[in-house]
Amino acid sequence: MTADDAFGRLDDDDFPAFTMGRAAEMLGTTQGFLRAIGEARLITPLRSAGGHRRYSRYQLRIAARARELVDQGTPIEAACRIIILEDQLEEAQRINAEYHRVGGSSNSTAAA
Incomplete structure (x- = not known):
């Protein structure tokens, strides 16, 4: 990948795009916090060629949500589980809405 490709x-x-140090700085947290949420499988950072953790903006948003919960007194493991469950619920609701939008209408005419 060229520098132009990476910049784009x-x-x-x-x-x-973000190193562990930069990610921790942006979130106002420690590198240990990022390692802990990685161990809890909330986020899985990619690794650079040298083996260093790299985080995306999407992953930083998830980490920021975990930090909010931890700052409110939620244990880190529980915070990670809450976020995972919220994500699963959101996905289930999306699938359900899509089912009702596409498949649900044909089922109601078949029953009539």
């Missing part, structure tokens, strides 16, 4: 991907929410 900075707008990509999933591009791992």
Whole structure:
């Protein structure tokens, strides 16, 4: 990947543009916090060629949500579980809405 390619991907929410140190600085937290949420499998940072963790903007938003919960007194493991469950619920609601939008109408006519 050329420097121009990498620079163009900075707008990509999933591009791992941030080092662990920079990510921790941006979130106002420690590198240990980022390691802990990684161990809890909330986020899985990509690794650079040298093995260093790299975070995307999307992952930083998730980490920021975890930090909010921890700052409110929620244990880190519980905060990670809450976020995972919220994400699963949101996905289930999206699938349900899509089902009702597309498939639900044909089921109601078949029953009539």
